[in-house]
Amino acid sequence: MPELPEVETTRRGVAPHVVGRVIAAVKVRERRLRWPVPRAVDKLAGSKVTGLSRRAKYLLLEVGSGHVIIHLGMSGSLRLVEEETQWRKHDHVAFTLDSGKELRLHDPRRFGCVLYCKGDPDKHRLICKLGPEPLSEDFNADYLYGKAKGRSVAIKQLIMNANVVVGVGNIYASEALFLSGIHPTRAAGKVAKHRFANLVKAIRDVLDQSIRMGGTTLRDFLHEDGNPGYFKQSLRVYDREGEECIQCNSTVRRIVQANRSSFYCPGCQR
DNA sequence: AAAACTACCTGAGTGC
């Protein structure tokens, strides 16, 4: 389940192999992703890739006149393979490069997308309403406090809301709340003002650490080269229900919020 | 406006 660190790790792994290359062919095997892959994507054969950036969990492949917007959904991954490599089940889209390599999107659950955006991607409907990047200076204690003020929604749901801040998925939300000692069900508006600095720092730290470690691996995430990341072992509460807290003698609990698992320590988080 | 809920999808895991 790619979260922001996995997407960033993918971007860094893939970029050197695609930027500056010409797309020799586009192959679409399965158009039915979250939204149908538009024909405009097929027509990019012959275009040069001039950049690969990221906004939230969207990868933006810059081509001559616009961008290919790629989202990995929950089960997607991008791999670079030789053009002759046998297609795997659930490989849906491939960009063949003039180097002979191919960038392939693999996504069993097909929650991801491959779209084309002409012009400024920041104006695209999927991107224009997004909140700040968590690692940018725009995301700070004052900002988050302002967003939380008067809100009754649980703090965990607030930090997972992409209109508030992007890139905080289910795993890192639990981790960041543990690090900052905040109970996941606490109403956002009832979190004391002084705690937002800790929460912002925790979100930054957990994402930054994960990027540096190459992304968490859980279930079906694989790096672009097919090797798993190594962050799972350093998760502090996520998927540790029933285990002892790493910093007190309490037992990690699992609850369900908005149909998602939340893990927390009842001793450390209030 | 905010919050709650639904839909999309497949594979892994569990219980019978």
Add this chain to the structure above:
DNA sequence: TGCACTCAGGTAGTTT
């Protein structure tokens, strides 16, 4: 072994 079932989760879109 196989079937039925639950769960996992990002996020746009719809309903309350």
